[in-house]
Amino acid sequence: MTRGSCLCGAVRFEVSGKTTEIGMCHCSKCRKVSGVASNAVLIVGRDGLAWLSGEDQIAKFEMADGWGPWRCAVCGSPVPKLHPDRGAWWVPAGLLDSDPGVRIAGHIFVDSKAPWDEIAGSARRHREGFESERLK
Ligand SMILES: [Zn+2]
Ligand SMILES: [Zn+2]
Numbered sequence: 163m164t165r166g167s168c169l170c171g172a173v174r175f176e177v178s179g180k181t182t183e184i185g186m187c188h189c190s191k192c193r194k195v196s197g198v199a200s201n202a203v204l205i206v207g208r209d210g211l212a213w214l215s216g217e218d219q220i221a222k223f224e225m226a227d228g229w230g231p232w233r234c235a236v237c238g239s240p241v242p243k244l245h246p247d248r249g250a251w252w253v254p255a256g257l258l259d260s261d262p263g264v265r266i267a268g269h270i271f272v273d274s275k276a277p278w279d280e281i282a283g284s285a286r287r288h289r290e291g292f293e294s295e296r297l298k
Contacts, residue, residue, distance in 0.1 A: 165214070166257035168239035172216040175242055177253065179210020183267030184255050185292065186285070188275035195231045195240060199279040202255035204264060211242055211251045268292065 164181075167174045182205040192201035216234065220241055224230040232243040242253045255262070268286040281287065 164262045165259050166242070166253065167259055168216070168234040168237055168241055168257065170234060170237035170239070172219045172236045173234045173239070173241045174214040174216060175257075176212050176214055177206050177210060177258075177262070178212065179207045181206050181210070181253070181262060181264055183264045184262075186266055186269045186281075187271055188269060188279060188281070189271035190274055191229060192271075193276060199276055200269070200281075202266070204253050204255050204262065205245075206242075206251040206253055208244070208249045208251065211253070 164177045165174065166177065184202050184204045186200040186202055188200040193199065195201070219235045220232050221235040222230075222232045222243075228246050231240045233240055239257065240254045241257065242251045244250075245252050266283065266285045268288055269281055270288045270291050272281065272287045273289040275281070
């Protein structure tokens with residue numbers, strides 16, 4: 163059981179289901195919404211996440227294609243988002259308050275990383291998403 167929360171603590175949640183390993187996404191959209199080089203995300207099944215508080219404080223921004231972050235309306239932290247296509251939650255790993263027991267499995271969208279982004283570690287690197295399985 164892993165819990166997570168936003169910076170101000172208004173939004174809190176609990177992950178009870180199995181999660182994927184952590185993916186580091188280096189795409190330009192993730193840079194915009196996070197302000198940093200890459201977004202650390204793990205995925206939880208639809209029934210594997212429950213809100214403990216603050217669900218009514220969530221501001222949902224979505225682009226025309228449905229992509230976009232959900233955030234705490236008080237402090238602006240990204241919060242878990244229910245992915246419309248996959249029936250699963252996308253959980254920003256930085257919100258977790260304890261060790262989820264999974265580690266970074268790979269880096270995705272490496273081809274569109276920022277010129278100043280230096281990827282460290284031995285995790286696999288994918289030019290695009292995990293699905294493409296094309297390695298750098
Ligand atoms: Zn907050
Ligand atoms: Zn991304």
